Amino acid sequence: MAQPAPARAAVPAKPQTVGDTQAPTEQRIVTSGKVGGDFMVDCLRALNIDFVASCPGSTFRGLQESLINYGMNTKPEFITCLHEEVSAAMCHGYAKIAGKPMSCLVHGVVGTQHAAMPIYNAYCDQAPMLVMAGNVGEGTSRRPGVEWAHSAHDQATIVRDYVKWDDQAANLQDFAEGMVRAYDIATIAPMGPVFVVVDADQQEEEIDPKEKLFIPKLRKRSQPMGDAVAVAEAAKMLVAAENPVIVAGRYQRTAAGPQLLAQLADTLNAPVLDERSRMNMPNRHPLNHTERGAGLLRQADVILCLEPMDLFGTLNNVTDLIGRPSTPKIRPDAKVIVIGTTDAQIKANITAYERYNQADLGITGDAETTTPSLIQAIEKEITPNRRSALATRGQKLREQSTGFMKAVYAQAAMGWTANPISTARTCAEVWEQLKTSGGEYTMSSEANFLSDWPYRLWNMDKPWNSMGRSVGGGVGYTAPASLGAALANKEHGRITVSLNGDGDLLMQPGTLWTAAHHEIPILYVVHNNRAYHQEYMHVQRMAQRNQRGIDRAHIGTTIDNPNIDFATLAKSYGVYSEGPISNPVDLGPAITRALAVVKKGQPALIDVVSQPR
Amino acid sequence: MIRHLQVYGAGMLAGLLVAGSAFAQGAPNGNTVNGKKLFETVGCFQCHGYVGQGGGAGPKLIDPPVWEAFIVQLRTPRQQMPPFTAKVLTDQQAADIYSYVQTFPKPADPATIPLLRN
Numbered sequence: 168m169a170q171p172a173p174a175r176a177a178v179p180a181k182p183q184t185v186g187d188t189q190a191p192t193e194q195r196i197v198t199s200g201k202v203g204g205d206f207m208v209d210c211l212r213a214l215n216i217d218f219v220a221s222c223p224g225s226t227f228r229g230l231q232e233s234l235i236n237y238g239m240n241t242k243p244e245f246i247t248c249l250h251e252e253v254s255a256a257m258c259h260g261y262a263k264i265a266g267k268p269m270s271c272l273v274h275g276v277v278g279t280q281h282a283a284m285p286i287y288n289a290y291c292d293q294a295p296m297l298v299m300a301g302n303v304g305e306g307t308s309r310r311p312g313v314e315w316a317h318s319a320h321d322q323a324t325i326v327r328d329y330v331k332w333d334d335q336a337a338n339l340q341d342f343a344e345g346m347v348r349a350y351d352i353a354t355i356a357p358m359g360p361v362f363v364v365v366d367a368d369q370q371e372e373e374i375d376p377k378e379k380l381f382i383p384k385l386r387k388r389s390q391p392m393g394d395a396v397a398v399a400e401a402a403k404m405l406v407a408a409e410n411p412v413i414v415a416g417r418y419q420r421t422a423a424g425p426q427l428l429a430q431l432a433d434t435l436n437a438p439v440l441d442e443r444s445r446m447n448m449p450n451r452h453p454l455n456h457t458e459r460g461a462g463l464l465r466q467a468d469v470i471l472c473l474e475p476m477d478l479f480g481t482l483n484n485v486t487d488l489i490g491r492p493s494t495p496k497i498r499p500d501a502k503v504i505v506i507g508t509t510d511a512q513i514k515a516n517i518t519a520y521e522r523y524n525q526a527d528l529g530i531t532g533d534a535e536t537t538t539p540s541l542i543q544a545i546e547k548e549i550t551p552n553r554r555s556a557l558a559t560r561g562q563k564l565r566e567q568s569t570g571f572m573k574a575v576y577a578q579a580a581m582g583w584t585a586n587p588i589s590t591a592r593t594c595a596e597v598w599e600q601l602k603t604s605g606g607e608y609t610m611s612s613e614a615n616f617l618s619d620w621p622y623r624l625w626n627m628d629k630p631w632n633s634m635g636r637s638v639g640g641g642v643g644y645t646a647p648a649s650l651g652a653a654l655a656n657k658e659h660g661r662i663t664v665s666l667n668g669d670g671d672l673l674m675q676p677g678t679l680w681t682a683a684h685h686e687i688p689i690l691y692v693v694h695n696n697r698a699y700h701q702e703y704m705h706v707q708r709m710a711q712r713n714q715r716g717i718d719r720a721h722i723g724t725t726i727d728n729p730n731i732d733f734a735t736l737a738k739s740y741g742v743y744s745e746g747p748i749s750n751p752v753d754l755g756p757a758i759t760r761a762l763a764v765v766k767k768g769q770p771a772l773i774d775v776v777s778q779p780r
Numbered sequence: 781m782i783r784h785l786q787v788y789g790a791g792m793l794a795g796l797l798v799a800g801s802a803f804a805q806g807a808p809n810g811n812t813v814n815g816k817k818l819f820e821t822v823g824c825f826q827c828h829g830y831v832g833q834g835g836g837a838g839p840k841l842i843d844p845p846v847w848e849a850f851i852v853q854l855r856t857p858r859q860q861m862p863p864f865t866a867k868v869l870t871d872q873q874a875a876d877i878y879s880y881v882q883t884f885p886k887p888a889d890p891a892t893i894p895l896l897r898n
Contacts, residue, residue: 487860576890576897581840582833583888589833595895618836700826704837707823711862717869718821779826780835 203339204233204370206380210346211243213382216270216297218261218654220246220254222281224274226301226317229370231272243270246654246685249677251281253647256675258296258360259289260611260651263445263634266421268295268353269651272365275302275317279325279362285647288639289360290329291519292444293417293509295353296360297346298330303367323362328516335364342369343382356390356420356533357508390420392540393506393532401471401504401528402544406553408469408502409560411437416475416507417638419445420535422630427538428473429454434542436561437471438463443619444476444635449628451572453565458574458623464496472526473534474507476638479522487708506530506537519639575623587776588751590694594620596754597664597692600762602626608662609634611649616701617666617694618780631661642699643674646691650678653689653770662690662765669695669726669733676736682770683741690765691772692758693733695747696779698725703779733774746774807847808871810879818877822869827861832884842884850878 207230211219223231234245248254254271261269273282279300289296303309303318319325323333332352336342342365349361374380393401405411413435415428428448432439438456440463441447448455456463464470464482475481482503485493497503503526511531513520530537549557579591594617601608606629613636614621627633634652637644649665656663672678672693682689703724710717730747737744743764745757754775761771819825827838834840838861844850854864854874864874890896 484859487862573890576893577887578834578840579896580887580890580893581842582829582831583893585829585831585833587830589829589831590835591833599895615836704823704826707826708862711823711864711868714865714867717823717864720823778829778831778833778835780829780837 198373200376201237201374202229202233202370203368203372203374204229204231205237206339206374207342207365207370208233208238208243210343210382211270212238214297214346214350214385215267216243218246218269219243219272219299220248220257220269220651221272222248222251222254222274222278224278224301224317225314226275226278226303226367227272227299227365227370229367230299230301230365233370246681248647248681250675251278252285252643253650253675253678253681255282255285255296255298256288256644256647257651257654257681258298259285259292259294259637259644260634260648260653261655262289262294262296262358262651264609264611264631264652265655268297268350269654270297270299272299273301275300276319276322276325277317279322283326284639284641285644286326286360286362287329287517288637288641288644288648290331291639292635292637293357293359295358297349297353298326298360298362299365300362301367301370302335302364304335304364305366305368308368322364326360326362328514329360329519330362331359331512333362333364336366336369339369339374339378340380343380347383347385351386351388354388356536357512358420359512390533390536391508391511391531393530393537395540397528397530398537398540399544399548401506401530402541402548404469404502404504404528405435405437405471406545406548406557408437410466411435411469411471412463412467413437413439414464414470414472414475414481415439415441415447416473416477416481417444417635418447418473418534419630420533424535425449425628425630427535431538431542431545433561434545436557436564438564440464442476442481443614443622443633444638446627446630446633446635450622451626451628453568454561456564456568458571461496465498467497467501469502469504470497472503472505472507473538474509475505476509477521478503478505478526479524482524489712502527504528504530506532506534506541508533579620579624582778584751585778586749586751587696587778588749588754589778590617590780591620591624592751593617593692593694593754593775593777594624594666596751596758597621597666598625599755600758601662601664604662606632607660608632608664609652609656610666611652611663611689612645612665612667613637614666616668616780621666631656642668642671645671646678647675647681649691650682650687650689653682653687654685657687662762663688664690664692667691667693669693669697669731670699672733673726673731676740679737679740679742679770679772686768687770688765688768689770690758690761691737691770693746693772693774694777695733695774696777697727697730698779700724700779733772737772742770742772744772744774746772747776748773749776807850807878808875810872810875810877812876812879812883814873815876815878815880818869818873819880822864824877832881833887841881842886844878844881847878850874850881
């Protein structure tokens with residue numbers, strides 16, 4: 168804790184003038200040993216944190232100086248961002264590709280407020296993130312004015328509803344233990360963001376050499392697994408089923424995920440409906456029957472839901488009419504098994520937990536971790552007779568899958584030469600250039616606004632090929648989260664492609680500067696439909712419901728008049744760019760040129776004037 | 781509202797943008813020019829795309845259903861499509877849109893598109 172400042176003299180000190188030979192009466196303090204921020208850097212290193220993303224702020228000036236001078240800006244490296252939404256969202260995307268968290272450092276109170284949305288997205292998406300927030304806890308240490316507006320007694324209240332845990336250490340030893348615990352909690356399924364307040368005085372004060380500080384060892388972590396008895400019961404139901412279906416929600420947690428799910432499907436000879444919230448399963452696996460959509464569920468007698476994010480939405484059709492009528496997608500006699508961890512940590516206030524839906528068997532445990540034991544239990548349950556029946560079923564499913572790509576191509580051909588450019592065309596042109604990468608690419612963006620064309624046209628079989636959605640739906644996620652993914656991909660030489668909505672990019676265009684400044688290779692392909700199109704459709708729906716003004720829904724929803732020049736915008740941030748491109752013939756060559764830049768280790772952007780969906 | 785040039789095969793558009801053409805048995809005469817304007821101003825393109833290609837938000841309109849099914853879906857739609865009642869879209873306007881929808885070019889055989897070969 169800081170010592171109180173000495174009492175001021177009753178008479179103001181004589182102002183210092185040039186030529187004075189006496190030292191000023193106010194004390195000037197320099198340090199000669201290690202300061203608290205240095206120890207904090209030691210803690211970050213002990214946790215193997217490689218990057219700290221941040222928009223600088225005075226409440227963590229001490230830690231920042233320690234990072235760059237004590238730590239020499241190496242492991243962790245300070246990633247300069249122009250907004251806390253960027254720094255926090257980078258952590259979200261990074262974690263999904265790197266398989267471990269990174270940290271963001273946010274300014275007291277106002278920086279936390281800025282970071283709140285991406286923290287929320289990460290919470291909804293169960294992505295680990297270590298948020299450190301500066302704070303001047305001691306009142307007598309706060310300089311007059313803004314430092315008081317940027318400090319709080321309990322800063323975590325701003326985000327407590329959507330972090331797994333928060334801490335505010337009383338001293339440096341407390342800080343070390345808190346950081347290790349924070350990392351531990353962030354990385355236990357269900358994973359999520361944690362929030363640690365970093366006191367300014369603790370950062371800045373010199374450490375007493377007699378103080379024996381230590382950093383606890385990080386525990387080797389295992390993940391929660393489903394109860395063996397319940398798993399055996401699930402296996403029994405699944406083996407006995409005539410038409411089982413596996414629904415993969417937020418399933419993949421590690422690089423082993425896609426092959427594990429494929430193995431489960433193969434063992435059971437059951438089709439998989441992939442909700443694409445992670446890189447759950449190779450998309451061209453013959454048992455990946457996502458193309459059949461809801462039709463797959465209609466005939467199912469047993470449905471295994473793995474880490475569902477919205478069980479009600481998965482199993483019911485809800486029509487956007489007054490009253491929200493809903494009808495089940497599944498048979499009345501269908502049995503539902505759920506394996507997941509979401510129920511293990513739910514907070515009441517924000518309703519990201521979705522509507523409750525009944526199930527016959529609920530198994531609390533990480534679905535990916537539980538899969539090997541489920542496979543084992545299924546194998547044990549299968550008799551020779553049953554094995555033959557399952558094999559016959561599997562053969563029919565595999566034969567059925569051979570027709571999927573033909574149907575996909577037939578749909579993609581529609582509007583092929585249109586202007587604005589069809590989303591199918593855009594995605595096909597990008598894939599044409601990616602397919603020679605040997606799978607060393609990541610599609611870092613959501614794809615639902617592009618009618619999921621990447622999932623349908625591209626070959627995705629590597630654990631890093633896609634990374635799902637923000638889940639929280641906070642717009643402004645895609646550009647910086649993609650950059651975080653690209654940061655994780657950089658050491659592997661992988662190409663990161665973000666098919667980025669125009670509205671999303673406009674929330675944080677400063678992301679592009681960070682990409683250029685830190686030379687993070689990434690290709691942004693702007694899906695420029697010149698609107699907040701989802702909201703355009705919502706307002707349209709309201710106009711039609713109210714039977715008025717159905718030609719006025721563009722008011723407040725379109726981004727035109729003037730059209731934004733994304734290529735010039737990107738150039739202003741130092742990013743190679745081309746566009747706007749509205750003739751599909753020009754798209755392929757532009758992608759070629761842009762990817763050449765990316766392969767040299769730089770970011771690039773192409774502005775594509777696009778069909779809405 | 782955004783205005784875009786639709787790229788079609790040569791001659792097709794000129795031949796089809798004629799007032800007073802009926803393209804499906806039972807459909808009233810529709811003004812294709814007005815139909816295009818309506819298609820782009822009253823929200824059809826938002827889900828069905830500017831050339832009726834469809835997508836994640838709505839099905840394709842290339843090769844539309846017969847008029848009787850079209851008007852029923854327009855007035856009392858199934859699934860997520862919001863209704864276009866007669867109060868906001870007259871029968872004539874609906875016919876104009878239907879007339880325009882008939883002009884959407886048929887897609888090429890994907891086998892002829894190099895990027896769509898496996």
